[in-house]
Amino acid sequence: MDAVDRAILDALRANARATYAELAREVGLSAPAVHERVSKLEAQNVITGYHAAVAPESIGYSMSALVGIFLSDTADEDLVADQLADLAAVEDCWFVAGEESFVVKVRVPDVGGLEIAIRALSKIRGVARTRSTVVLSTRFEGRVQSAGRPHA
Numbered sequence: 060m061d062a063v064d065r066a067i068l069d070a071l072r073a074n075a076r077a078t079y080a081e082l083a084r085e086v087g088l089s090a091p092a093v094h095e096r097v098s099k100l101e102a103q104n105v106i107t108g109y110h111a112a113v114a115p116e117s118i119g120y121s122m123s124a125l126v127g128i129f130l131s132d133t134a135d136e137d138l139v140a141d142q143l144a145d146l147a148a149v150e151d152c153w154f155v156a157g158e159e160s161f162v163v164k165v166r167v168p169d170v171g172g173l174e175i176a177i178r179a180l181s182k183i184r185g186v187a188r189t190r191s192t193v194v195l196s197t198r199f200e201g202r203v204q205s206a207g208r209p210h211a
Contacts, residue, residue: 063087068100071097079093125191126176139186
């Protein structure tokens with residue numbers, strides 16, 4: 060991956076609906092050359108998909124929480140992860156270092172929905188306990204980082 064690929068990634072992350080012609084103007088290549096590079100990035104699983112960013116509140120999901128998942132000594136991490144993926148309320152899941160084994164972000168309509176989600180999480184075989192942190196407000200989320208060199 061070279062600097063041009065990184066510039067294409069930055070442009071797509073800022074606007075995934077950009078045309079190849081628009082991307083070409085931004086990175087200084089022809090549209091067919093950009094199309095070829097994007098296709099290669101997709102084939103290499105660098106670009107893993109495109110999606111619409113939706114305001115959760117606008118579709119009835121006004122409550123978010125981060126839930127730490129503590130596993131029992133006999134838990135199978137892969138099976139737990141598979142079951143976490145099956146829960147509709149779980150939006151993101153991270154395997155982490157620290158006291159918890161997983162941290163998940165759940166998005167629900169209200170406190171009652173959070174209670175239902177926590178009960179479902181607790182019923183997963185191998186989950187010893189959970190610890191929830193309710194999100195009061197979101198300052199920023201889904202920030203697009205540059206595909207260029209990492210910055211401090």
